[in-house]
Amino acid sequence: MNGITNDYTNKVDERPSDEYEKFLEALKDHFNILSKKENVKLFTTNATNLYDIFLDNLPEEARKNYTCRACKNFVERFGGLVFIKENGDVESAIWGKVPLFFTPSVNVIIDKILNSRVTGVFISDNEILGKPITGVWQHISVQLPSHMVSTSRLRNQSQLMAEKAEDYNILISAINKYPVEAVNQAITLLKTDSLYRSEKCLGVAEWFKDIHNKISCINDSRKKNNVLWLAVAMAPTGFCHISSNMIGTLLDDIVDGLPFESVSKRFAEKMSPLQ
Template identity: 40%
Template structure:
């Protein structure tokens, strides 16, 4: 650039502001960013500038910026392209920027764009301002395990695989798989329902918009939850294969149930290699999550409950005996011998729970008893998919495969006070449908008497950064122990969506006592 050309300095600063404004507008739409194969953009830019000004705008710093970042675009869900930097600007250089916009938007998307930089380009050098972009914090890549370049490479691989799977598992096969899962007849179907719905939706978009199929696939890759593009390597891939090979439903269901067994699904079956352990050390160190592996039993007062028992027994509050609790006399319907009302959980929640002052649960001799857990250290970084630094939720849970006896949980086969009710932690502050749905009934004095021989860090619950070292984590978890077993007050019974329950309750309200049988979710 030529020094002393004041009109240039003011004019070009104005265009730098317009470029940044265009970028912010694109980002605010929530659209992911991509690279196109547009090239020689700076040459095209200069050709649109009047001859008498062209030399003034010939700059090696700006050229590098345009060639490195000028081909960035945003994609909408239906595959429409918008240049991320170049807009319908005005003034002397409007034709040059319009040319860039046109070239970029007519090019093919070839890569995702991910950056950890706060600024793209050089803001000031040689006495002049240059083309640059200030990258908003909300879109900067902040991962600690991989670099932004490595993440872009991973997205390219995801795109390649997704292209392959769209051909390998065509629309009709995807429809059959989605219908089977949505029928809720498969064991632990909820683990695959999210990815199946996503894959089905993708197929529909591709069928209705073949012209922009490449862009639709790229958008799907950029916005897919972790692991969704790896269809072949997931349980949905097993289901799609079985349907494609023409197996009957019973065979499909049996094979699916076997592979979804909690002792098999995402659980390593062999010891970790030396290399996996060494990689685990590096990842744990990079993420700073050593404290997160220390777990303890949770307490009722820590939970996000939807109902709690309030033992506010009345006293006179007067005189020498004012502190003694008064016997509460409730109206009961026992003499009428009214049979129990069969009801779903959703109706129970809507019509009974809000008026219940006391709930008693008939403890079965053997069943789905469970414990809620949390981090031992309050400052332990998040390691669960539903936990994040903005909204902390370090809670998890465990149950025993095929259930356990009530005696193991310090309970007996009789009515027991319910001290609290909550949804499973993954449902507290967001939607994680692949984790399933369930309700926890917190029972008075319930605790795992001997404690479990593990600290229950299950791979299917953990963040994606830990996926590659799940064998090492599994081995660690088997050797670790849970703290606070005697302080536990968040243990009880787990009612899971998709199963028949037929569990009995006795509910006290201001009008009396009623008996209920909860048979299913809804």
């Protein structure tokens, strides 16, 4: 949508005061600044009907000029994306400071996004989100930095996102199953070198403890949910699968109250290269 036409009616409407091109650039700049920070990930939310919000909060006489199929597709697919901060706060990935004409619409969109729930890790096979240009008309779009584009040849973006959703559910289950006291005890045992090949599990155990500690300091359920999604997005491969890792065997025995001799023997048996 170029600000002088739309995909439905192709009706020309000169509105230089709207600063539509500056609006497009402002969205790109906002996204570029946030996405180029180190180790950032994108997340989906349950914020819906964002394009309707966008149109409804424009001046009534201008709405038909911004009824655009390409922009609607972008806003409905990507408009609710967020970045998650270490403390669980979220920030809209797309919407920030824009020209005054669009500010009421964008403010309402941001408010809805900030009050939504994170639903998954966003992964893309494509570098460009949206259609920047159709014919001579410009539309809302952003470009992902290279580190945010999937390079997997084995799984597409939907499969990768589904894997992250599974990781999230598995991690939640492990947090509920293994209290932090058991994790602390496991780390103590692993650090004493009294368990066979204990170094293989120590990294996972300390990572799991760190997550326990982070969420224990958060009372807001939405922020706690966000911290867990961030942990899933950043986790090394396999770390979320606590119960099926060797650390899970150790934690099971600790939770069951087995004596150290039994714990050590069972751990050594499972860690043996002959297994």
